[in-house]
Amino acid sequence: MKLATKEMVIRNRLELQDKPVAVCHSDNPKGTAEISSANYPARAYGVKAGMFVRHAKDLCPQLVIVPYNFQAYEEVADQFYDILHRHCRKVQAVSCDEAFLDVSDLRDVEPEYTASTIRREIIETTGCSASAGIGGTMLMARLATRVAKPAGQFHISAEKKPFCIEARFMIVCAVFAGSVLKEKLEKQNIQTCRQLRLISKDALQKDFGVKTGEMLWSYSRGLDLRSVRAVQESKSIGAEVNWGVRFRDQQDVQHFLQCLCKEVSLRLQGCEMIGRTFTLKIKRRKKDAEEPAKYMGCGDCDNFSRSITVPAATDDVEVLQRISKKLFGSFCLDVKEVRGVGLQVSKLEGPDPSNKGSKTLTSWLNSAPASVQTEKDDNVFAAEVREIPDCKRRDTGGVSSLRECNSAEPSVQSDDTNSSLPPMCHLDMEVLENLPPELLSELDGTYGGKLYELIEKKRGKRKINSDSPHVSLDEPHVPHPPFAREPNERGIEMNDLMPLSLSQVDVSILQELPEELRADVLGAFPAHRRQQSSSDTAMEACMKQDDEPTYINDAENEIGFSSSSLWFGNPPLWVENFKVSGNCTLEKISEIYCKVAQSRPMLSTVLQRVISEVGSFHDASINDLEKTVDDVCEFLKRYIKIKVEGDIEEICLCFRLLNRLAARSQLFHQVYEIVSPFIQNMHTCRRMWILKGIVVNAHEAALAVVGK
DNA sequence: ATCCTCCCCTAC
């Protein structure tokens, strides 16, 4: 499912509803500014992004120009994602106004219902309309969204799928919208999936490359194995300026590079990342290129890029400056011809873990514990790290990363006989159970995923608890990709997904398709098949296709709390602690935890119920509020530790629920005050990625250079 | 055979 918000800029401006509006920096009488985006009424006149205002006003004289409103974008994006996360745990951000949601967990709820609820909430909260496309795969969802726009929703059900694949715009828009590929396909006279399917995978891969060929082959058959990725880590961070760049001399260049490096360094710090590879991109005016029509634009340019990889990752502005200066010099350019400069940092790593000074979620999680437990954990941790061969520990002490070793030395991961780790049978259960969860998780990887099984087995022997369902210790519960399988499609001759004749088509399905699509589908029938009637096999096969995700059964889907004593056991230790705390809020949480039907519910599930069942708590006057606050923080810290690697969404969800709880409980108000800066930090890093298309402050560097 | 660099394409 994919959602898109529009009309951000004109929200709260009723007088502009239904009027053609375009966003643009300037509405000067010359009309030489470029349109950034246009609402649907404006698009109806042919107004498009990238157009000069003058041209747009020729098409639509009453066009209203409004300036950018970055604050509004940020606000709406925030609300947008807030709503999505409230309804769905697996949200993959595409941009500030688009996301994929995997709703296969909400199996009791019709996706249409979820979509319309979300859309209603979006318009009520943000004043922007939203569209939703629903389908069994991300490809189908995207295609459905095309149909759903503007401000609607559309479900490509299993029955409709074969028809939608035939739609002409499936290739043109949804499969791969890029102009280059489209042109290449059209040169081969390919406009539809039907035509595309006539070409073998080999031939496609030869023509378009291995991956692209494979993609074309699968998408034209409606196959898409991607799954919604809720956690995305950034792979590069950078900034470039291709407008307003006019250097007079070397000094201008140095000043510009200084500004650019400062900006990039700040962005790295903002994301708490350091990087090893630095790429400088240069645009140089083409030999005979005229001064561009656009004022201070870059015009027709040749592009160059050159990179350097250094041994130690950094975000240090001076290092960046030295490197970019060196790279720039290596191009041997006439600086007067330069029209654009960009610096990109890749091979990113997390920040130095010894950097305790910076207040990050990680440093908070690793900060002095309220209990003695953590110290013990850390010792065990360090000892285990030393057992790993070939592990280049950072000399910073503290929490080094086994993951690092794993990725550098994959063989260690899969085969427990292959390393100097103690054999699994020698592992001490007590030690294991007291390991910090993230280490346990990594160790599990090192033992080829068998560790949890072992613990579960040993624990099962020790504690007779036969009726408890299978519980994975903590996380990773990596559900198999919900959209990954389309079991019935294997046997179908994919070169002909369509029914043999129209008479075999359930007319109601055709009628449900939007007109544009229906016309396309009808057009896709070879003439002789439009009347022909015969018994069908392909159609039946198509109709039986099940594009619903394969559901994971309940027991497997549950994520057990575990490790670090607070979250250990069933019910976990904290439940008993809370029960006897003498604090009404905590008692309620503990009570609800036990009442929730699932045997090991998520904390978010519990908090949600607490909020819906209890109006407010009168806990301001409890005896030792400070101590209780500490305890609750520790309780949360432990939970975050468990979830931080594999389930950031759960943390974000809990965070939002905590916020609501804070309004009703003095205790949680204080807890929230302590916890929120750390979570917010993490949240912001994610949002920075989401908003990447909007942050344009690198321009300041350009403006500084051009003397504005 | 595999990795890396440069460059291009794509998406928003």
Add this chain to the structure above:
DNA sequence: TAAGGTAGGGGAGGAT
């Protein structure tokens, strides 16, 4: 005056 930014991913071809 205008505000052509940012990031991911893939392919070609060379380096190892």
